[in-house]
Amino acid sequence: MKRARIAYDGAIHDATEHDGRLLLTDGRRVDFDAVVWLPPLAPVPWPRTILALGLNYADHAKELAFKAPQEPLVFLKGEGSLIGHRAHTVRPAGVDTMHYECELAVVIGKAAKKVKRADAYDFVAGYTVANDYAIRDYLENWYRPNLRVKNRDTGTPLGPWLVDTADIPNPMNLALRTTVNGKVTQSGSTRDMIFDLPFLIEYFSDFMTLNPGDLILTGTPDGVVDCQPGDVIVTEIEGLGALMNTITAPALTPTLSQREREKASR
Amino acid sequence: MNAFPILAAGTVYGVLLNAKEEWDAWAAQMSEPPYQAPPQAPVLYIKTANTWSVCGSAIVVPARAPEVEIGASLAMVIGTAAQQVAAAEALAHVAGYVLVNDLSLPHASYYRPPVKYKNLDGFLGIGPRLVTPAEVGDPARVRLEVRVDGTLRQTVDCAQMLRPAAQLIADVSEFMTLRRGDVLLLGLGAQRPLARAGQRIEIRAAGHAALGTLTHTLVAEAA
Numbered sequence: 001m002k003r004a005r006i007a008y009d010g011a012i013h014d015a016t017e018h019d020g021r022l023l024l025t026d027g028r029r030v031d032f033d034a035v036v037w038l039p040p041l042a043p044v045p046w047p048r049t050i051l052a053l054g055l056n057y058a059d060h061a062k063e064l065a066f067k068a069p070q071e072p073l074v075f076l077k078g079e080g081s082l083i084g085h086r087a088h089t090v091r092p093a094g095v096d097t098m099h100y101e102c103e104l105a106v107v108i109g110k111a112a113k114k115v116k117r118a119d120a121y122d123f124v125a126g127y128t129v130a131n132d133y134a135i136r137d138y139l140e141n142w143y144r145p146n147l148r149v150k151n152r153d154t155g156t157p158l159g160p161w162l163v164d165t166a167d168i169p170n171p172m173n174l175a176l177r178t179t180v181n182g183k184v185t186q187s188g189s190t191r192d193m194i195f196d197l198p199f200l201i202e203y204f205s206d207f208m209t210l211n212p213g214d215l216i217l218t219g220t221p222d223g224v225v226d227c228q229p230g231d232v233i234v235t236e237i238e239g240l241g242a243l244m245n246t247i248t249a250p251a252l253t254p255t256l257s258q259r260e261r262e263k264a265s266r
Numbered sequence: 267m268n269a270f271p272i273l274a275a276g277t278v279y280g281v282l283l284n285a286k287e288e289w290d291a292w293a294a295q296m297s298e299p300p301y302q303a304p305p306q307a308p309v310l311y312i313k314t315a316n317t318w319s320v321c322g323s324a325i326v327v328p329a330r331a332p333e334v335e336i337g338a339s340l341a342m343v344i345g346t347a348a349q350q351v352a353a354a355e356a357l358a359h360v361a362g363y364v365l366v367n368d369l370s371l372p373h374a375s376y377y378r379p380p381v382k383y384k385n386l387d388g389f390l391g392i393g394p395r396l397v398t399p400a401e402v403g404d405p406a407r408v409r410l411e412v413r414v415d416g417t418l419r420q421t422v423d424c425a426q427m428l429r430p431a432a433q434l435i436a437d438v439s440e441f442m443t444l445r446r447g448d449v450l451l452l453g454l455g456a457q458r459p460l461a462r463a464g465q466r467i468e469i470r471a472a473g474h475a476a477l478g479t480l481t482h483t484l485v486a487e488a489a
Contacts, residue, residue, distance in 0.1 A: 046315040047277045051381070075379040076312040078277035080445050113387075138441070141301045142309040143282065143379045148441045151310075153349075207328065208385050209316045 002161035002241065003126070005084075007036040014042075017161065037085035040128055040162040041107065044213035050077040050156075051204060052103075052132055054145060056194050056219025072195045072203055075143075077132075077217075081151050085160035088248040089133055090153065091229055097136040098227055098247070101220035102178045102235035104171060104190050105130035106197060107162060112210040120198035123210065126164045127171055129243040130217045131157040131235045157235075157245040158215075168239050172196050175238040176221060180231055188221025190237075275447030276344065278318075278390065280337075280368055281434060282309040282376060284453025286426045291456060300377045308429060308437050311380055313368060313390040313451075321393030321478075324485045325369065328386060333460040334484065337368030338410045338422050338469045339451040343396060348435055349443040356435035359444065363402045365410070365469050365480040366451060367391035372460065391467075394478040401476045405431040405452065408477075413468040414461050422455030429453075 002017035008030060015022040021029045054073040091098045109125030133155045138148040171190060178186035200216055227233055229249040236242040283289050283305060296304040319325050327334055345361025369389040373380055402408065410422040429437060431452055435444065444450060461467055463486035470479040
């Protein structure tokens with residue numbers, strides 16, 4: 001089953017994919033382009049943990065001139081950076097490099113603490129596609145990748161669907177690809193991950209409890225390129241669907257930096 | 267986690283190297299590998315919900331770590347969203363303050379995100395209560411005292427933060443919105459004390475009785 005969370009007709013709804021349309025829980029059927037797509041996640045009572053992997057594909061590590069890590073390079077993201085399918089992501093004014101990252105995102109289904117790799121899949125609710133944008137201009141070597149690079153508003157599109165585990169018998173053998181304005185710029189397979197999903201669940205749950213609704217973004221293969229306002233970025237994973245996003249300039253142009261605002265207000 | 271009416275919704279963000287004394291201690295290394303340059307933006311990290319511990323609870327120290335580092339701080343709970351706010355207006359976005367104990371496993375490198383050191387279950391003590399901005403007044407006047415088994419081990423002077431509360435909110439909100447319910451820690455003091463299983467930690471703010479005393483006992487992980 002492919003599950004979505006959408007805004008339609010003045011309310012937020014859970015929906016499922018049905019014959020190329022969305023089926024709402026009250027029986028209404030609506031077209032994909034008639035709704036606003038939200039991240040396909042049920043609300044949780046506490047802020048969800050969003051773990052994200054860096055350099056988890058050997059080719060991408062090489063692309064960024066790093067040797068493959070000996071243990072997972074993990075960073076955390078806040079929920080405030082998530083947006084849904086068909087939304088817009090802001091490219092800050094004046095930056096040189098903003099790149100997409102097509103990633104398999106894993107949604108935890110039940111509380112996982114000290115889980116062994118053989119049991120790891122029992123704790124997964126499903127899968128979706130994440131686009132974990134990075135603004136490389138802001139990279140600093142302190143808790144790198146730092147939040148100014150990776151935790152910006154609109155910086156993490158997620159969706160369109162949460163796909164049940166039953167529909168994805170082997171998430172470690174899915175083709176990934178990204179297109180920019182229709183041209184393929186990134187392609188790979190989840191089988192090339194350095195640390196696979198069972199490893200990651202065992203590794204994280206050894207020291208932190210993963211709760212239902214928590215996310216693991218499992219990293220991206222090579223093939224990242226700069227994106228500019230107006231570019232349409234589609235990150236797609238076999239069996240999970242295609243997550244579309246459009247780059248946009250900041251709404252306020254020119255954006256006054258905070259310091260400039262303060263100078264102006266003096 | 268149902269005992270957290272004060273932290274229902276948001277993400278908890280901490281900041282590294284905000285205490286002047288800690289910055290000064292690191293200054294000589296900042297231009298060396300792997301850092302190459304002093305940090306420009308606030309260096310943030312996240313304390314996930316699995317780390318939250320209510321006041322008075324026992325916090326489990328993993329078997330692999332003989333000692334944990336105590337991170338006393340003053341937490342600012344955001345009341346109205348702060349997005350690219352100026353420092354002059356920043357404190358208007360704070361709904362209240364609460365004491366926290368941001369525990370870490372000691373780690374010598376600040377190069378990679380500290381998830382496996384800072385996001386262990388129970389590793390953020392919070393409480394005992396959320397206090398209004400009017401009761402706290404200027405957060406720079408808060409001085410935190412850390413006691414381990416009754417002995418004073420550290421004093422954190424919030425006046426010594428390189429980015430005071432308002433400037434920190436402004437500089438963070440420049441690149442990400444602090445949403446209602448999000449929490450931003452003002453920073454940790456330098457020379458953070460260590461404690462081990464069996465010890466009792468108390469954090470209070472001298473002269474700010476309303477903030478109360480945040481207490482925890484460390485316990486060893488069951489074999």
